[in-house]
Amino acid sequence: MQLLVPALLALTxxxxxxxxxxxxxxxxxxxxxxxxxxxxxLPGDTAxxxxxxxxxxxxxxxxPGPREVSDADLLEFVRRCATEVADFYGRFxxxxxTVQVRPSRRGGYGRARGGDVPxxxxxxxxxxxxxxxxxxxxxxxxxxxxxxPLLERRHHWFEEGLATYLExxxxxxxxxxxxxxxxxxxxxxxxxxxxxEGDRGxxxxxxxxxxxxxxxxxxxxxxxxxxxxxxNASSLRDGLRGIVDAxxxxxxxWSMERTLSAADRALGLDVLVPMWEAMRADPHxxxxxxxxxRLGIRLSGDRVEFDDDAPLAHVRxxxxx
Numbered sequence: 001m002q003l004l005v006p007a008l009l010a011l012t013x014x015x016x017x018x019x020x021x022x023x024x025x026x027x028x029x030x031x032x033x034x035x036x037x038x039x040x041x042l043p044g045d046t047a048x049x050x051x052x053x054x055x056x057x058x059x060x061x062x063x064p065g066p067r068e069v070s071d072a073d074l075l076e077f078v079r080r081c082a083t084e085v086a087d088f089y090g091r092f093x094x095x096x097x098t099v100q101v102r103p104s105r106r107g108g109y110g111r112a113r114g115g116d117v118p119x120x121x122x123x124x125x126x127x128x129x130x131x132x133x134x135x136x137x138x139x140x141x142x143x144x145x146x147x148x149p150l151l152e153r154r155h156h157w158f159e160e161g162l163a164t165y166l167e168x169x170x171x172x173x174x175x176x177x178x179x180x181x182x183x184x185x186x187x188x189x190x191x192x193x194x195x196x197e198g199d200r201g202x203x204x205x206x207x208x209x210x211x212x213x214x215x216x217x218x219x220x221x222x223x224x225x226x227x228x229x230x231x232n233a234s235s236l237r238d239g240l241r242g243i244v245d246a247x248x249x250x251x252x253x254w255s256m257e258r259t260l261s262a263a264d265r266a267l268g269l270d271v272l273v274p275m276w277e278a279m280r281a282d283p284h285x286x287x288x289x290x291x292x293x294r295l296g297i298r299l300s301g302d303r304v305e306f307d308d309d310a311p312l313a314h315v316r317x318x319x320x321x
Contacts (some may be wrong), residue, residue: 010122030033046062046064048060053083054087054092054231055095056086056091056096057095057096058082058092059098060074060098060099060101061098061100062101063101067201068127069130074133077134078139080134085143088237090241093244097120098117098119099119099139101124102122104125104126106125107136108123109138110139110141110142114150122139128152135170135300140167140170141164145163145250146249147244148248148249149163149250151256154203156211156217157202157206157214161193161218161219162216162219162240163210164215164216164302165219165223166215169319172320172321176293179321180304182320183296187292189213190217190288192208192209192214193213193214193216193218195284200283201281201284202279203281218279222271222284224295224319225271226239226269227315228312229269230269232314235319238266239266239267243262243263257273260273261273293310295310296312296316
């Protein structure tokens with residue numbers, strides 16, 4: 001067994017990179033409890049290391065296989081992703097977790113699991129070099145799940161939608177992508193979350209579009225409303241920190257009402273619970289074109305253009321600053 005040298009555990013922040021945007025595959029996080037994320041029998045050349053993220057411990061397992069990046073680069077990447085997630089939530093949402101990295105012929109997939117020791121299984125595209133590694137969205141998405149309690153299956157849209165909405169914002173905060181990347185993705189993909197024919201609301205329409213992008217649309221609408229009502233003094237982030245501060249994480253099973261109520265209490269506003277009550281069992285159509293106009297986001301071919309005179313331009317800038 002290869003043990004990563006202690007010097008790697010003191011890695012500092014790396015220079016910000018500008019990754020190329022790859023097309024997204026559907027994401028999965030089944031939320032099923034599991035004791036840990038490491039197989040009982042590990043190959044002899046498996047690499048192991050522990051990272052300290054604030055007061056939390058993240059155990060990293062790198063399984064053997066051909067790859068372009070070194071152990072050091074992989075550990076640095078995991079550390080940066082975990083650090084950015086901790087910064088967003090105010091602290092790493094769980095005290096101990098495991099991350100298992102599996103080199104694969106094709107990346108673009110991860111899975112987060114809850115339980116006593118939450119875990120992430122992350123498929124690394126073995127052809128990725130270091131810049132491509134820092135251009136990947138999957139690990140940040142999966143680690144963001146740690147800040148959301150395990151919910152009933154009908155509320156899976158909130159678990160996945162939350163990570164789908166937050167992931168580009170967190171990566172923008174890290175400097176890995178631009179504001180144009182964030183809003184370009186939202187502008188072109190958020191429509192996947194709109195209700196279609198026969199829609200019965202977010203709690204009762206478990207399609208891919210409504211689960212990932214319907215949930216992301218819910219989070220965007222909540223973030224915009226919170227920021228508009230408080231003139232950017234508060235945001236969805238403050239509500240999510242309230243959930244974590246109240247003990248909510250992937251380690252625990254909570255009801256949807258308890259989860260959203262914890263966020264509203266932290267905000268001192270009634271936003272998430274009333275919005276859920278309006279959208280849970282009703283299609284609740286959203287005029288996205290009007291929302292983009294108010295935020296000042298326009299598409300010119302493949303380019304995103306911003307209108308800083310739009311009524312909610314200040315909100316747009318604050319979300320992806």
